[in-house]
Structures are given as C-alpha cells and as structure tokens.
Amino acid sequence: MKKILVADDEMSIRLLYSEELKEEGYEVYLAANGKEALEIVGKVPLDLVILDIKMPEMDGIEALRQIKEKQPDLPVLLSTAYGEYRQDFATWASDEYLVKSSDLEDLKSAVKRYLKE
Amino acid sequence: MATERIAFLTQMVEVFTSTVSFGERLNNLVHLLARYLKVDLALYFGLDKAKETLVLNLSSQGPVPPHLRVEFPLGQGLVGEVAKTRKMKTVQRSQPGVLAANRSLEKLHPAFATLAGFPVADDNFFYGVLILVDRQERHFTPAERQNVQLASLLLAGTLRQALLQEEAKKRIAELSVLFEVGKALSSTVELDVLLERVVTTTAKVITARGAALQIIDGVTKEVRVSSQYGEIPMSCPSPAVILATPTAAGELPYLQGQEINAAGRTHFFLAVPLAFKGQLQGTICVYDKFAPNGEYLPFDPENRQLLYTMAGLIVNAIENALTFKQVETLAEKNERMVRNLTVLQVLSRALLTTVQEERLLEIILQGLTLDQGLGFDRAVVLLVDEATQTLKGVKGAQRSPKLRGRPLFEALVAPLAEEVPVQDWQIPLRPDQGALALTVLQKRPYHVLSSSPESIRSPALPPQFAAPEFFVAPLVVKDRATGVIMVDNRASGRPLEEEPLHVLQMFSTQAGLVVENAHLYSTIEANNRELLLIRERMLESDRLAALSSLASGMAHEIRNPLVSIGGFARRIAKLVEETSPLRGYVEVIQEEVTRLEKLLREILDFTGENLSFYGDHDLNKLLEDTLLLVQRDLEACKITVVKELPPLPRLHCDDRQIKQVFYNLFQNACQAMHQGGTLTIRSYPLEKEDGLYEAVAITDTGGGIPLEVLHNIFNPFFSTKDYGTGLGLAIAQRIVSRHYGQMEVNNELGKGVTFIVSLPVAKYCLVKEPGHGAALASTLKAPKGGER
Incomplete structure (x- = not known):
C-alpha cells in the first residue's frame, strides 16, 4: 500500500484529504505543519507528499526545500489556496502546483500520475 | 589872335562838356587841336594797363585802323621819352637820332619835320602822350604851348571821366552780380540745390564755360560734397594744393594756370580756396573764360577778386546749409530711433501676451518683417539642438502686404502673415559651415555682404536663401547661444539699413530670453503633465493594489472553508442514496460551492493577484x-x-x-x-x-x-x-x-x-x-x- 503524507494546518482539509485518499486505497499520514511533516518524512518510507504552503512553525515552501534536499526523488505536490506562489522560484522544485478546489479530481489524478498507477 | 584863341578855348570847353560819347569827345578834342595849331596831325598815345607801352589811340584824322596802331615802349622815341619825363618836348627831323627813334611815325606821316610831345595828365594820374606832327619845322609860341597844355588837361579830364564811368559801370555790374549771387545763395537751405546754384551763378558771373566746387573733410581729406556746372576740362585742385602755391606778398592764395588738352586746345582755370570755420575746406574753380569771338581767355585779377568776394558769400551760405543739413540729419536719425524704439517697446509688450514658444516665434518674426515693424524682407529663426550639435530651422516669415496699415500691436499678435518653410534646415555647428554656425560659435552677429568671403557666405544655406546680403544675430542666454535670427532684404534688393540692424541686435537679447523661457515653461508643463499622469497611475495602482490585497485576503480565507464544505458535500453525496431527498440538497451545496470557487478565481484574476x-x-x-x-x-x-x-x-x-x-x-x-x-x-x-x-x-x-x-x-x-x-x-x-x-x-x-x-x-x-x-x-x- 502506497504511503502518502498530507500536511495542512486546517484540520478540516486534513480530514477531507485523508478520507478521500484512504478511499482510493492509500495509507495516509497527517501533519499540521512543516516541522511535523519533516519528522514523518524522516521516519516513514513515503511514496508521495502533499504540502499546504501557509502553515505555522514551518511553511510548505521550507518543508519542500528540505524534503527535496534529503529525498530528491520523493514526489511533492503543493496544494494551496494561493495561486500566486506558482510564480515563486521556491515552488518550482515541487512536482505539481495545485490550487485547492472542492473538486479533488485534479489532486487525485496528479497523485495517480506520480505514483505511476 | 586873341579872338581865335578864345574861340578855340570855347570850342574845346563845348566839346568837353558835350553829352556825346567819350570816344567822340576825345576825337573832337584832338581834331580841334590840330586845326587850331594848323599842324598836319595830332595823335594821342595811351599808356596801357601794364604801364609799359604807349599805344596810338586817337588821331586827328579819324579812327585808327589796326595796322596803324603804332606802339612805343616807355622811354623810347619821343612818345616814350615824354611819358617817362612827363615834360613837353619838341624835336626836328633834322636833329640827330630823331628819325631813328621815331621812324615808326613815318607810317602816319612819311614827311614829318617837327614832332612835339605833351604829357596828358591831371593832378595825380598820367594817361598818355599827345603828339603834334607837321611837315614843316615848327616852333610853338608860349601861348600855343599853353593852349596845348590846356587841351591836354581837358583830354586828361575826359579820359578820367571815361575811366570813372567805366569803373562805375563795372562796379554796378559787379554789384548786380553779387546781388544775384546773394539772392541765389539765400534762396535755399537745401545743400544740393544751393551748391548747384553756386556753381551756375559763379560760371555765369565770371563768363566761364564751367565751374566746379568741392568741399572736403579737413581731417579725413575725403570729398564730402561736390557740384559742377558746364564744361569741366580738368579736375578741381584741392584746397591744400592752392594753399601751397606761392603768391606775392599781401595777395590771397589762389591757383591759376592753363593746360593743353589732348586736342591741342589750351584751357584756363582759376581756383580759390573756401575756408570754413570747422574742419572743412573747399575749393571753387572756374574754367575757360570765353571771349565774344569764342576764344578762351585767361582769367584776370578782377575775376580773381570777384571770385574771392563770391567765395566769402558762398562759404557762409554753405556753412548754413551744412549746419542745417546736419541738424536735419540728426532730427531724422532721432525720429527713426524713436520709431525703432517704439517698435521695440510694442514688440516687448506683444511678447508678454503668451508663453507658447510657437506663438512667441510668430510674434518675433512678425515684428521683424512687418512694414510697421523693422521691415525686413525675410526673417528666419534657427535654434540650436544640443543633442545633435546642429542649428535647426524652426520658423521663417517674409514681408507681406496683408497686415499693412493695421496698428503695430494688433498686427504683431495676428496670425503670421506669410510663413517661409525652414524646417528642413540643418546646419552642423562647425566653423566651416559659414556665418550662421559662426554666429552661434562666436556669440556675435555677422553682417554678410556680397563681398564677404565664400566661406562666410554660408556654404550651408539653401539656394533660395542665398541672399547677396544678410545679417545674423545670436540669441544669447546666460552666455550660451541658443539660436540665431537671420534677416535679409533679398526680395526687394534694398541694402540692409543700419538702424533696424541695431534694433535687431538690441532685440535679439530679449528674444533669446523669451524663447528660452517659453522653452523652459513648455518643458515644465510637459514634466508636470507627465508627473500628473504618473501620479494618477500610481494612485490607481495603489488603489488596485489595496483592493486586490483585500480581495485576495478575503478570497483565500474563503477558499479553505469552501474546499472543506464542497469536499465533504461530495463525500456526503456519495453516501446518500439516489432516491433520498437529501441527495438534491447535497448537490445544491456542491454546485453552489463550485460556482463560488469559480467566482473566487475570476475575482482574484480581475483584481490582479x-x-x-x-x-x-x-x-x-x-x-x-x-x-x-x-x-x-x-x-x-x-x-x-x-x-x-x-x-x-x-x-x-x-x-x-x-x-x-x-x-x-x-x-x-x-x-x-x-x-x-x-x-x-x-x-x-x-x-x-x-x-x-x-x-x-x-x-x-x-x-x-x-x-x-x-x-x-x-x-x-x-x-x-x-x-x-x-x-x-x-x-x-x-x-x-x-x-x-x-x-x-x-x-x-x-x-x-x-x-x-x-x-x-x-x-x-x-x-x-x-x-x-x-x-x-x-x-x-x-x-x-x-x-x-
């Protein structure tokens, strides 16, 4: 079973994403900020990471940088309410930039693509 | 005998007092004497003006034909001897030496035996000698001698009268001449007319064929004015030449002489100086006095005297006229200056009516080309383009009859009457580009004449602007030439006058300042407009930025909950059975969320994330x-x-x-x-x-x-x-x-x-x-x- 980490400070989003992804048959880990996400990345052999950008303690961009430093081959998707970070150099390291939407089809198809299913 | 003598004396007095002409009286006197003394001949030899020769004037036998006009130099022959000694003398042919000394008298009387000579003189003047000739040896009694002496006195008296009358006639003639001259001289103060009258009258009075007058400046020696009349065979000698000619003591300076022209004819001239009080000198010269028979004659001292008298009158008249002319010239100059200054003042006033460069240039050009302005045929303004270091044609105008007669101010501010296109003029600012470039480079005006060197005559001028004469004044502001004004009178061919050029030079300083100010003003205006525009844009962009940050802030806050609501609604929809009424409700939630999300995205785009x-x-x-x-x-x-x-x-x-x-x-x-x-x-x-x-x-x-x-x-x-x-x-x-x-x-x-x-x-x-x-x-x- 593929292991996916979802990092978002919004509890409702975490819940929504984990429900949806579990339903798709993934094992889902959850983090409330960048720091927690990095801890999990260090412990669990993950297949994919979904990061929110705006988070307390450590934001998604910093977490992305550190993850890519340690595990450049681990796919990281950015899922954010902000469209404008798409222009940010720092986000270019991510594999996909997704603007959050209630329709999770885009997200799920991106996940599938990166997990080569 | 006594009665005879009394009759003779009576006759003599009768003749003397008669009113017949002097010549007849003298002839009668000589004739009476010969008859009374019963001599063959009575002759009168008059002393000539030079007082050197005695010439036969009268004979008791009637008029003397020219070939018998016997002459004796003073001291020769009986005639000469009596004239010299002033004493009567009788000689006989038989006496030694008499015939030899008086042989020429044989022409009149080949067989003369006795010659008696009597001086003809009065108290203070000697006139000539009376000679009595007879074929016989004669001796005159004392009574006869007394009678002859009396006749001599009467002869002298008559001669004196004749002389006096001649003199009086001459004086009267001279006076009338001077009166004519005076009349002519006082009739006008116009110098040209006056000089013409002077030479005409002078020539006529002296009966000369020509007369010339010239007045030179004592300092520069240049001829100031001159005038001439009639035939002038040679040039008028200058006063200096006359003054340098040596003359006898007590005589006023003059120059008199003759010249033979190419045709072999001798011309005579007489010149006297004209002396003015100031620094002027002059000469009046007459040529070729003519005799009634057409011969040319030399001038005599009397002519000289007359010329001197006239010179005195002429000098005064000319001096008056010259002064008058000077005053007139000054007044004219003043008038022109006042007019030009008025133009300048009105022009300045007109320039105050606008700050637009275009309009200012039009007013300036109007002022230069209007008849009621400075009246140039054409004027062009060229300005320096600092970036390309060239002089560029900006605006040109030419004289036009359109605004003629309108008041100056009104005409100045009227639209340009006739524009001349000069926009394609470009003259590089180099010294080899002629007068226009040089005017800028040297910051000084150039007055270019047809005689100026070609390198100055502007090789850079377009052909239609190649006037024979033109003037270029620099527009100087703060020691920097910002352009030039060029004027010419090519259309009419008039020479450029001094005063308008002077005014143009005075005006160019003001024009330079005005144009520069307008230029600065328009730059400031443009900058202002630009700043205003930028400020507007910045305000708008600030407003937009504020709006967009507010909107995007809100939108983001809304997006997260929308995702949750929509996401969970979808999840619920999956769980709710198709037939359940909840299904419709959940779908409404889903659709509304989708709509809101789309709206959100577009709003974010519009406000410019x-x-x-x-x-x-x-x-x-x-x-x-x-x-x-x-x-x-x-x-x-x-x-x-x-x-x-x-x-x-x-x-x-x-x-x-x-x-x-x-x-x-x-x-x-x-x-x-x-x-x-x-x-x-x-x-x-x-x-x-x-x-x-x-x-x-x-x-x-x-x-x-x-x-x-x-x-x-x-x-x-x-x-x-x-x-x-x-x-x-x-x-x-x-x-x-x-x-x-x-x-x-x-x-x-x-x-x-x-x-x-x-x-x-x-x-x-x-x-x-x-x-x-x-x-x-x-x-x-x-x-x-x-x-x-």
Missing part, C-alpha cells in the same frame, strides 16, 4: 504558449488554427497578463465556435499617430456578435453565456489599457469577430514588484516624436 511581472517578451512566443493552454479545448471543438506570426521585436510587458488576454480571447473564440471553425492569429507591427505598436489580430468564424449586445461586451459582469462571470473581455481590456494599448473589435455579423490587441513598443510603464508596492519602471522611455 499579482499586478505585474514586466519584462521584454516576444509577443509570438506568448501567443504560442497560450495556444498550448487551450489546445485541448480547440481540438475538442474541431477548430483549425491558422497562424501568421512574423518575427517581431521584443515588447515590454507583463507576460502573464498578456497571456491572460490571449487566453480569454481564445476561450471566447472556442465558445463561439463550439461546433468547429477556423481561428486565425496574426501578429504585425503597426505605426500609429503616437508611435510604434505591435498588434495581434484574433479572428474566429463563430458568426459574430449580435448587434444588441455589441456595445456591452467590455462591461464587467456582462455575459451572454449561461456560465462564467462575464469578466473575460473586461479583464482583457483592463490589462491592455494598463499596458497603454488598445483593444478593438471588428464584428462581421454572420461571419465572425476579429479582436485586435495593439500594444505600444515603448511607453511609460508601471511595474509593481511583488512585495514592494508600485514603482516606476526602471526604463522610462519617451514616446516617439518627443525630442524635448
């Missing part, structure tokens, strides 16, 4: 990139794409925003052609009035926009579709106008629509760097055509 990412971009590349984004939609609708994208220079723009414009337009085209069609995309350079643009024309074959909605298509929130916010074209237009571009629609009803987006190649642009607010673009490029 990110205002600008300006850079130099290839418009064609942006089109291609955008096409990729809509490729799937185009394929889905079976739309053929036709591209005409020739290489174009890079354009300064925000690539994201421009892509958004194209994206929106492509989307519209797709929607218009959802059942297939052709999308034609053309890009091309475009020159508009205000500069260079790059344009993109996007044409669809979707049937065009219905007329009733055409006017609304750019309004925000207007939409003909069931979906969307209606913001597509509004956003596109907003972006284009933010780029100072234009967006046009060509609607062909039944066929399709062409949207043309044109973007300026370089203009003032606002750049908002993320996080730094609005700032001016680093490259502030001036629009084309703005040289100042």
Whole structure:
C-alpha cells in the first residue's frame, strides 16, 4: 500500500484529504505543519507528499526545500489556496502546483500520475 | 589872335562838356587841336594797363585802323621819352637820332619835320602822350604851348571821366552780380540745390564755360560734397594744393594756370580756396573764360577778386546749409530711433501676451518683417539642438502686404502673415559651415555682404536663401547661444539699413530670453503633465493594489472553508442514496460551492493577484504558449488554427497578463465556435499617430456578435453565456489599457469577430514588484516624436 503524507494546518482539509485518499486505497499520514511533516518524512518510507504552503512553525515552501534536499526523488505536490506562489522560484522544485478546489479530481489524478498507477 | 584863341578855348570847353560819347569827345578834342595849331596831325598815345607801352589811340584824322596802331615802349622815341619825363618836348627831323627813334611815325606821316610831345595828365594820374606832327619845322609860341597844355588837361579830364564811368559801370555790374549771387545763395537751405546754384551763378558771373566746387573733410581729406556746372576740362585742385602755391606778398592764395588738352586746345582755370570755420575746406574753380569771338581767355585779377568776394558769400551760405543739413540729419536719425524704439517697446509688450514658444516665434518674426515693424524682407529663426550639435530651422516669415496699415500691436499678435518653410534646415555647428554656425560659435552677429568671403557666405544655406546680403544675430542666454535670427532684404534688393540692424541686435537679447523661457515653461508643463499622469497611475495602482490585497485576503480565507464544505458535500453525496431527498440538497451545496470557487478565481484574476511581472517578451512566443493552454479545448471543438506570426521585436510587458488576454480571447473564440471553425492569429507591427505598436489580430468564424449586445461586451459582469462571470473581455481590456494599448473589435455579423490587441513598443510603464508596492519602471522611455 502506497504511503502518502498530507500536511495542512486546517484540520478540516486534513480530514477531507485523508478520507478521500484512504478511499482510493492509500495509507495516509497527517501533519499540521512543516516541522511535523519533516519528522514523518524522516521516519516513514513515503511514496508521495502533499504540502499546504501557509502553515505555522514551518511553511510548505521550507518543508519542500528540505524534503527535496534529503529525498530528491520523493514526489511533492503543493496544494494551496494561493495561486500566486506558482510564480515563486521556491515552488518550482515541487512536482505539481495545485490550487485547492472542492473538486479533488485534479489532486487525485496528479497523485495517480506520480505514483505511476 | 586873341579872338581865335578864345574861340578855340570855347570850342574845346563845348566839346568837353558835350553829352556825346567819350570816344567822340576825345576825337573832337584832338581834331580841334590840330586845326587850331594848323599842324598836319595830332595823335594821342595811351599808356596801357601794364604801364609799359604807349599805344596810338586817337588821331586827328579819324579812327585808327589796326595796322596803324603804332606802339612805343616807355622811354623810347619821343612818345616814350615824354611819358617817362612827363615834360613837353619838341624835336626836328633834322636833329640827330630823331628819325631813328621815331621812324615808326613815318607810317602816319612819311614827311614829318617837327614832332612835339605833351604829357596828358591831371593832378595825380598820367594817361598818355599827345603828339603834334607837321611837315614843316615848327616852333610853338608860349601861348600855343599853353593852349596845348590846356587841351591836354581837358583830354586828361575826359579820359578820367571815361575811366570813372567805366569803373562805375563795372562796379554796378559787379554789384548786380553779387546781388544775384546773394539772392541765389539765400534762396535755399537745401545743400544740393544751393551748391548747384553756386556753381551756375559763379560760371555765369565770371563768363566761364564751367565751374566746379568741392568741399572736403579737413581731417579725413575725403570729398564730402561736390557740384559742377558746364564744361569741366580738368579736375578741381584741392584746397591744400592752392594753399601751397606761392603768391606775392599781401595777395590771397589762389591757383591759376592753363593746360593743353589732348586736342591741342589750351584751357584756363582759376581756383580759390573756401575756408570754413570747422574742419572743412573747399575749393571753387572756374574754367575757360570765353571771349565774344569764342576764344578762351585767361582769367584776370578782377575775376580773381570777384571770385574771392563770391567765395566769402558762398562759404557762409554753405556753412548754413551744412549746419542745417546736419541738424536735419540728426532730427531724422532721432525720429527713426524713436520709431525703432517704439517698435521695440510694442514688440516687448506683444511678447508678454503668451508663453507658447510657437506663438512667441510668430510674434518675433512678425515684428521683424512687418512694414510697421523693422521691415525686413525675410526673417528666419534657427535654434540650436544640443543633442545633435546642429542649428535647426524652426520658423521663417517674409514681408507681406496683408497686415499693412493695421496698428503695430494688433498686427504683431495676428496670425503670421506669410510663413517661409525652414524646417528642413540643418546646419552642423562647425566653423566651416559659414556665418550662421559662426554666429552661434562666436556669440556675435555677422553682417554678410556680397563681398564677404565664400566661406562666410554660408556654404550651408539653401539656394533660395542665398541672399547677396544678410545679417545674423545670436540669441544669447546666460552666455550660451541658443539660436540665431537671420534677416535679409533679398526680395526687394534694398541694402540692409543700419538702424533696424541695431534694433535687431538690441532685440535679439530679449528674444533669446523669451524663447528660452517659453522653452523652459513648455518643458515644465510637459514634466508636470507627465508627473500628473504618473501620479494618477500610481494612485490607481495603489488603489488596485489595496483592493486586490483585500480581495485576495478575503478570497483565500474563503477558499479553505469552501474546499472543506464542497469536499465533504461530495463525500456526503456519495453516501446518500439516489432516491433520498437529501441527495438534491447535497448537490445544491456542491454546485453552489463550485460556482463560488469559480467566482473566487475570476475575482482574484480581475483584481490582479499579482499586478505585474514586466519584462521584454516576444509577443509570438506568448501567443504560442497560450495556444498550448487551450489546445485541448480547440481540438475538442474541431477548430483549425491558422497562424501568421512574423518575427517581431521584443515588447515590454507583463507576460502573464498578456497571456491572460490571449487566453480569454481564445476561450471566447472556442465558445463561439463550439461546433468547429477556423481561428486565425496574426501578429504585425503597426505605426500609429503616437508611435510604434505591435498588434495581434484574433479572428474566429463563430458568426459574430449580435448587434444588441455589441456595445456591452467590455462591461464587467456582462455575459451572454449561461456560465462564467462575464469578466473575460473586461479583464482583457483592463490589462491592455494598463499596458497603454488598445483593444478593438471588428464584428462581421454572420461571419465572425476579429479582436485586435495593439500594444505600444515603448511607453511609460508601471511595474509593481511583488512585495514592494508600485514603482516606476526602471526604463522610462519617451514616446516617439518627443525630442524635448
């Protein structure tokens, strides 16, 4: 079973994403900020990471940088309410930039693509 | 005997007192004497003016023919001896030496035996000698001698009377001459007329064939004025030459002489100096006194005397006239100066009426070319272009009858009567470019004449401006020549007068300042306008930035909960059975969330989530990139794409925003052609009035926009579709106008629509760097055509 980490400070989003992804048959880990996400990345052999950008303690961009430093081959998707970070150099390291939407089809198809299913 | 003597004396007195002419009286006296003394001949020899020769004047036998006019020099013969000794003497032919000494008398009386000589004189004057001739040896009694002496006295008296009368006649003639001269001289103060009258009258009075007069400046020795009358065979000697000629003591200076001309004729002249009080000297000269028979005669001392007298009168008259002329000239000069200063003053006043450079130049040129102004035929203003170091023609005008007669001020501020095109003049500011360039380089005026060297006569002048004479004055401001004013009188060929040029020089300083001020003013005005524009843009962009940050802040806050609501609604929908009434409710939640999300996205786009990412971009590349984004939609609708994208220079723009414009337009085209069609995309350079643009024309074959909605298509929130916010074209237009571009629609009803987006190649642009607010673009490029 593929292991996916979802990092978002919004509890409702975490819940929504984990429900949806579990339903798709993934094992889902959850983090409330960048720091927690990095801890999990260090412990669990993950297949994919979904990061929110705006988070307390450590934001998604910093977490992305550190993850890519340690595990450049681990796919990281950015899922954010902000469209404008798409222009940010720092986000270019991510594999996909997704603007959050209630329709999770885009997200799920991106996940599938990166997990080569 | 006594009665005879008394009768003789009576007759003598009768003759003496008779009123017959002097010549007849003298003849009668000589005749009476001969008869009374019973001698063969009585002769009278008169002493000539030179007092050297005695000439036979009268004979008792009647008039003396010329060949018998016997002469005796003083001291020779009996005649000469008596004249010298002033004593009577009688000689006989038989006496030794008598015949030899008096042989010439044989012509009159071949057989004379006795000769008796008596001096003819009165108390203080000797006139001549009376000679009595007889064929016999005669001795005169004392009574006879007394009678002869008495006759001599009467003869002397008559001669004296004749002389006096002649003298009186001459004096009267001279006086009338002087009166004529005086009349002529006092009749006018016009110098030219006066001089003409002087020479005419002088020649007539002296009976000369010609007369000349010249007055020279005592200092410069140049001839100031001259006048002549009649035939002038040789030049008039200068006063210096006359004064240097030696004359006898007590005599006034004069120069008299003769010259033989080429034809062999002898000409005579007499010149006397004219002495003025001031620094003037002059000469009056007469030529060739003519005798009644046509001969030319030398001038005599009397002529000289007369000429002197006249010279005195002439000097006074000429001096008066000269003074008058001087006063008149001064008055005229003053009048002209006052007129010119008035022109200058009115011109200054007119220049105060405007600060527009164009109008000021017109007023200046009007002032230079109006008849009631300085009256030049043509005037041109050229200004220095600092950037290219050239002198450029700005405006020119020529004299025109249009505004003639209007008051000066009114005429000055009227529109330019006749303009001369000078805009293509360009003269490099180098010393080899002639007078115009030199005027700027040396900051001094140039008065160019036909005699000036060709290198000065401006090789840079266009042929239609190559006047034989022209004047160039510099416009100097703060020790810097900003341009030149050039004037000429080519059309009329008049020479350039001194005073208007003087006024032009005075005026050029003011003109320079005025033009410079106007120039500064217009620069300030332009800068002001520019600043105002920028401020407006900045305010707008600030407002936009504030609005967008508020909107995006709100939107983001809303987005997260919307995602949760929508997401969970979807999850619920999956769990709710198809038949359950809850199903419909959940679907409403889902749809509404979707709608809200879309609205959110469009609002974020409209407020400009990110205002600008300006850079130099290839418009064609942006089109291609955008096409990729809509490729799937185009394929889905079976739309053929036709591209005409020739290489174009890079354009300064925000690539994201421009892509958004194209994206929106492509989307519209797709929607218009959802059942297939052709999308034609053309890009091309475009020159508009205000500069260079790059344009993109996007044409669809979707049937065009219905007329009733055409006017609304750019309004925000207007939409003909069931979906969307209606913001597509509004956003596109907003972006284009933010780029100072234009967006046009060509609607062909039944066929399709062409949207043309044109973007300026370089203009003032606002750049908002993320996080730094609005700032001016680093490259502030001036629009084309703005040289100042």
